Amino acid sequence: MTQNRVRMGLIGTGRIGLVHATSISAHPETELSWIADPFVDGAHALAARFGGRVTDSSDELLDSGEVDAILVAAPTPTHVPLIEAAVDRGIPVLCEKPIDLDIARVEALRPKVAASGVPVALGFNRRFDPAFAEVRARVAAGEIGPLEQLTIISRDPAAPPAAYIGVSGGIFRDMTIHDFDMARFFLPDIVEVSATGSTLFDEGAREHGDFDTAVVTLKSASGAIVTIVNSRHSAVGYDQRIEAFGALGSLQANNPSLSLVSASNATAVDARAPYEPQFLHRYAVSYSAELDAFLRLMRGEPSDSPTFDDGRAALLLADAAQRSAETGSVVAMPFN
């Protein structure tokens, strides 16, 4: 059976690399054939668990002739050269977001990707979360009428280390970028961006001139308005809800509690457990579904995989939000 599986090359073996190795290993149509990481011990650890050959060089992996597609889970600055190298060799890519923090590098790569015809997908895994995908499908089916308002509450359990903040590109490019893609999942044509940010609690954000709290408003070509409410911390765990609103009603994706048990006593009733504090658990299912969609994209089948251009669009929105928060002006989006 093995020889018919898609041979995946994994580049990068950190926290998110482990997630993808697990998905690849569990998927009936894929196998983990090569693993590359300059920190070769990480690659060996994954190989011991999931199989696959190991190298400290992504070039060796790409030139092995034994990978049908690559999954890029390496640090952001490597994304552009790795996508380029893969496209040059005709190897499809599923790349973690973002493409890059610098839109200029994205624009420079874009014509080559477009001309190559090689499938390049971006890892906006939340599109594949069952609840978010269900809301979108039901909106598309007309259950609430035309979408008028989309409200996205998106709060992470805790801020990342200060050192990470320093190289993250800022909250809009690092964290909100998921919400920008979610907004475009419902409303691809965003024409205006307006953003406000504050630094209220996180020392790392303060140190690096970043925000830890932000609200972004997007207007789509249809006039529908998207509101994104972000915070870098959340006592209840991952707080990521969506409310889609139209003339006929609303659909809401709620947070999963860690338990089905509720408690009632003299001071509170129906109290549930908090939410998942780890995104790998919160979004475990979505990573599998993301891989599945990528396989469909590779086969030329209909797929919800976000593409290179979706990755570019999310970054353009992040840049616009940053500019809006700095200048106090709405930024018009001339997508093309």
Place this chain on the structure above:
Amino acid sequence: MTQNRVRMGLIGTGRIGLVHATSISAHPETELSWIADPFVDGAHALAARFGGRVTDSSDELLDSGEVDAILVAAPTPTHVPLIEAAVDRGIPVLCEKPIDLDIARVEALRPKVAASGVPVALGFNRRFDPAFAEVRARVAAGEIGPLEQLTIISRDPAAPPAAYIGVSGGIFRDMTIHDFDMARFFLPDIVEVSATGSTLFDEGAREHGDFDTAVVTLKSASGAIVTIVNSRHSAVGYDQRIEAFGALGSLQANNPSLSLVSASNATAVDARAPYEPQFLHRYAVSYSAELDAFLRLMRGEPSDSPTFDDGRAALLLADAAQRSAETGSVVAMPFN
């Protein structure tokens, strides 16, 4: 406008008397014309607030020629003689439950009430609770198909004083009697009663050989099964829920929280406020609706007012439950 109002005579001015005085005063079609209580200070206090003439003699009230109906909120042992006296005078009665703790006295009075044609209603106010009434109406409309199971959770916030327990007739005649009437509100023809009781926490119950915890199972002529779960205490406040279940689904009457606010933090999410600890507040609306139904009964209009025979049926069920709990045998109900 006053001369067209129904002139109500109130007998008894304790806690429940105050509730009824308030309802009578607030209702656009009734006025409080006479108030009787041997403890005449209580009567004066109500009169100062709601108007009405005062007496320490229920006979004076009944013979005043100035009451169109009476509302009996006096102690249980007075119910039978007061109903009899009113019926003799052709005066309609709305009497607090139960008719009596002794079924023999109820049976003795029954022929006279039936022969008189005078409206006699029993104060099973929960029939008029909007949520319970809505569940019944939707069941009657066929929303869940034929009723198969009715589950009644009924817990009071705290046990009454030991002295009250001693004269209460026991948990089945004092507390469960409301639930028996609720069961019959949905399924009038109960054919079997089975009950279990325990004494787990209340000193008063222990002292008087009563239960503080009980479960009763009823079978209706249709085969539908009713389950009643009782406790004399409840940390969350009044806990009185109903679940009606049938082939097509279920309808549930939930408890009202004291507030619309929910709280989420690191240990619990969506925690609501506890429930109403006072039955007068919990059922305030139902007492008004009960009076309304009684006025319709007086006018010969369709009414959900529980009648003397409903009061008798509830007491028969309470007696049967007591016997079942004592003997460990199911008790068949030969209603006629």
Place this chain on the structure above:
Amino acid sequence: MTQNRVRMGLIGTGRIGLVHATSISAHPETELSWIADPFVDGAHALAARFGGRVTDSSDELLDSGEVDAILVAAPTPTHVPLIEAAVDRGIPVLCEKPIDLDIARVEALRPKVAASGVPVALGFNRRFDPAFAEVRARVAAGEIGPLEQLTIISRDPAAPPAAYIGVSGGIFRDMTIHDFDMARFFLPDIVEVSATGSTLFDEGAREHGDFDTAVVTLKSASGAIVTIVNSRHSAVGYDQRIEAFGALGSLQANNPSLSLVSASNATAVDARAPYEPQFLHRYAVSYSAELDAFLRLMRGEPSDSPTFDDGRAALLLADAAQRSAETGSVVAMPFN
């Protein structure tokens, strides 16, 4: 007892006038002594129900010497002259919002009100909604830590008639003004306003160049960010929720369902009834509490009554939102 009650003069007998007449009549410390409306039939109708003398002239009411305070429920353009006339006579005023649609008239009146020392309260009744007030009190008590984000969802059941839209001053001055006051109830010092609007479904809004859909972002001096999401329609009825968020968790004021019954079947479980479609019912309790707070203000006691300056601040925010939506720029708020 009557001579000790506060004698209220009601000016205006429309829909909201009826609400206030009901509150005044029900309150143990107030009585409705005079009612004025140029449409004198409306005044007579209220007097028949609640008592009070009737006039078609607000001057006659003000000069009667028989009113201890007035409640202004007349059309917006009359608010400024009526407040001025009352203040000139030393008569306290509880005036429906807004003070006026034109900030210039408000500023012109402001010094006289301030100098007079006469209590002038604005009818931002939502401050007195028990759920919103509870959230604020618990935030103030530190339950969630310093307030970082306040998210206000505020949707009306249906858009008003086109003719009303034409004289309403636009969505921000007419509808969002309640939310601006709610924002200031939590965070009085707003320093930045940013707004976006769309016209998606309402013909009246389109006709008059107004929005039917809007999102407003406010920043407070503390850096906390308020998000207001508005729509002129809502299939579920009044949808007015607040979420206060801080480091320790969040507090949420939820919508009241019209019933406690939930239904479960093969296609949906735990379905509740929709929300109240009429604001008079939705906010009935808040109107009584508002009157109560006004009486405390009159007596010089601590009170949450929104003042003339609160009314001015809300209008300044509405003007700023209108300007921001038109220009695409954040508007700084130089309150003083």
Place this chain on the structure above:
Amino acid sequence: MTQNRVRMGLIGTGRIGLVHATSISAHPETELSWIADPFVDGAHALAARFGGRVTDSSDELLDSGEVDAILVAAPTPTHVPLIEAAVDRGIPVLCEKPIDLDIARVEALRPKVAASGVPVALGFNRRFDPAFAEVRARVAAGEIGPLEQLTIISRDPAAPPAAYIGVSGGIFRDMTIHDFDMARFFLPDIVEVSATGSTLFDEGAREHGDFDTAVVTLKSASGAIVTIVNSRHSAVGYDQRIEAFGALGSLQANNPSLSLVSASNATAVDARAPYEPQFLHRYAVSYSAELDAFLRLMRGEPSDSPTFDDGRAALLLADAAQRSAETGSVVAMPFN
């Protein structure tokens, strides 16, 4: 690593056999070494997917010398001889419930099992459901005070085929037996059983003189009362809730919805998706945890594995319930 794994022999390859094969295969400490089924095609199908040697003879499996433990997922009549054969060979057994439908055969086997010291566990997997286990652990930790009432709602999505009903032993031995074990999970010492049944909708139940609707009341030695509400059908899918109630409050294990999405419109708000219709999905996690507990039992470590005696106790309760429903009398339980 493989040689250190526990070599499991699976007997029976039907629907539940597949569940266990999946659990064994996924567990890091077990491997599926032998599969036996007289219907040998079923065994081959599982072997193709999960590995293992195949036989049509359970004796061959038991005598292979290559199984460290067996998992019995064969039809109920084989349970007693298979347990006996395994115990004779010193091979630990995890056997699906029930041990047998005939208590006499269970009693006959009991001394041998007890004398052997060989671990024999029964497949009451619901003990390992995370929500039920959490409720029990929190009750044990004293969160609600001593347990006073345990209410178990347990409804299956649909009745089994009539042919199955005919050999099932009746609703109490086939379906309620899970609830009896759940009751004993919280309150091991049940002293009284009272049961009521009806046949309301299922043709198969009617044909075989069985009930499709039942309520059972159990009293524990402590006086705590357990109520079990059963139905053979449920439009919403698996409806299996537990409420544990004590002086300090209650803990409730709720049903999992198939989706996190809720919908609101003009007729219903907050409507969720129905529940899982397949027990294999509903209890998937519990089957893995059950295997885990069995491994601990084998190693002599503390374990919540229900034992042979737990299986016997559940059957005794089922027999008692059957007798109570037939005779209308409470049945005393002289466990020993």
